[in-house]
Amino acid sequence: MSKKIFTVLLLAVFMLAQFSIASAVAVTGDASITAIPDFSSGTDVDLDWAATGMAAGTKNILVWGREYAAVPVAYDPADCQLIATIIGTSDASGTFTYDFTTTANLNALATGDQVEFTLSVDDQTCATADVPAIDSVMGVNYVDATGPVFFYGNPPSTALVAASLDTAACNTFEYWALARDASFVSLDIAYSGFGSWNPQVTGTFAPPAPMGPTSSLLSWTFAFPATATGPWTASISPEDMAGNVSGPGVLRNAVNVVPAELEDCATFSDIAGHEDEVYVRYLATLGLISGFADGTFGPDNTLTRAEASALIEISNGYDDTMLPTSAPAGCDFTDVAASDWFSGWVWQACDDGLMNGVGGGLFDPNNLLTRGQVVTILNNVATSYFVNPALFGGFIDTPNVLLLQFPTPAYPYGGYGFRTAAWTDVSVGAFYATPVQKAYGWGIAEGTSDTTFSPDQAATRGEFAKMLYRALSREF
Incomplete structure (x- = not known):
């Protein structure tokens, strides 16, 4: 170099x-x-x-x-x-x-x-x-870039207006909602989980705080005071733990309080303070359930299959003047006589596809209705409606949670509804297995514990009232 x-x-x-x-x-x-x-x-x-x-x-x-x-x-x-x-x-x-x-x-x-x-x-x-x-x-x-998916239910009603423009039948009722954060994503993708409902109310009085909001199921009970007046709005905006907000969902949109909403709901001497009080009293006001001659309702009493057939068909718009006087084809049970008080109700429920026999030509009208049978009836209502909607009227034939959510595909994949549970007492092959998943997944029914549904346990009258209220709750 x-x-x-x-x-x-x-x-x-x-x-x-x-x-x-x-x-x-x-x-x-x-x-x-x-x-x-x-x-x-x-x-x-x-x-x-x-x-x-x-x-x-x-x-x-x-x-x-x-x-x-x-x-x-x-x-x-x-x-x-x-x-x-x-x-x-x-x-x-x-x-x-x-x-x-x-x-x-x-x-x-x-x-x-x-x-x-x-x-x-x-x-x-x-x-x-x-x-x-x-x-x-x-x-x-x-x-987590997406907010929760959710739906909400307003009190049962047959009014021909949007749910957000409807009024209540009496002064105490429940708004409820169910949300899921893991929406439209596969089960192996991480998500933050549900955070808050962010409830908002404008009106002339302050409502109670939600019973949540840390749960994905919101039960929001209102009791209008006698002084309530003027327009009133209620809404929810579900938020997940990452701060993504969905909605708002408007449960009531600037609707004036009407006189009927200031009147006490129907009541019974044994219902005050019961966990199912709001459902029992509201449905009784609508005429969908009733008590006993002594003024009690018996919310913790059990229910028979015959009584259930009457209650579900009353919700379908029937009264005792509209019932069949003889057994329709396929509904001729050997343990149901024309003289029985329940015969017309049983035959109608059978003919509509809402309740079936127990085998051997029997309906078993006086046996106790189980929790698994209740949710199966509700699933039968949703299924039968879409096969032949002409069979239905009353409170069933409305845009309610039962008809809008039970047929909805699962979120995100597998199971039914916005929530799932690993029930230890619901076998895969049981007749009530799918109805249990749907009823719990869409918020209509609760378990008896975190791991049990108790499908073979007799349903109480209060439990039935709650499930019926939730199933018939209006949704848009």
Whole structure:
């Protein structure tokens, strides 16, 4: 090598060294993510951070994000954001909102995506700062970019107006709703879970707080005081734990309180304070259920199959003057005589496809109705309606939860409805297996524990009233 060439190379090395020293100033300081939520929306996420060991001078705290990949990719300065600029040696901490929408590679995240974060301390801003090592990860966050799916039920009614423009039959009633956050996604995708119903009311009086809102099932009971007046609105806006809000769902839309809503619901001497009181009293006001001659209702008493046939057909718009006087084809049960008080109700329920016999030519009218049989009847109503809607009227033939939700495909995949349970006492082959899943999945029925439905347990009159109220609740 000639002396001239060697001199030129030596000069080039010296100049590169000088450039490196000028542009890459060593910065002393450690930054860390001290807290990050498990889930965030697809818009942004709040990071708690802290910086210690600061040297003199000006330093920038930078946050770097990237989408998780099985084989990690390098951090991109286009996904870096400036958290804070610190002058001096003092420690610092705070919360920073990392905005996905302003990044180059993280502005189109979907539910189930996973994002990795790391922090660095640098004298440069994002565009010219040293990129963190590829294996540097200080925090991880899953993305839930979709809000809950939900439906809601207004008190049963046959009014020919939208549910949100309808009034109540008396002064005490329940609005209820059911939501699911894992909507339209496969079961192996992470989601944040239900957060709050965010109930809102405008009117002339304050309603009670929801019984939730941490549960995905909302039971919202109102009792109009005698002084209630003027327009009144009630709505819900379900929100998940990542902050995604759905809705609003307007249960009542600026409808004036009417005199009927200030009148007490029908009552019985033994119903006050009972867990099913609101359902019993409201349905009694509508004439769908009744008590005994002594003024009691017997909410904890059991119900016979014959009584159930009458109750379901009364909801279908029948009275005793409209019933058959002899058994229709296929409904001639040997234990149902024309002289029995229930014969017409049993025959009508059988002819409509709502209740079947128990085999051997028997209906078993005086045997107790079980919880599994109740939900099977309700499932039969939904099934039969869509086969022959001309058979139906009254409160059944309305846009209610039973008819609108029972036929709806499951969410997200498998099962029925917005919620599922692993029942230990519901066998796959049982006649009530699917009806149990539907009734629980759509909020009409509850279990007797977290793992049992007790399908063979006799249903009480109060339980039946609650299931009927929920099934006939109007929905739009």
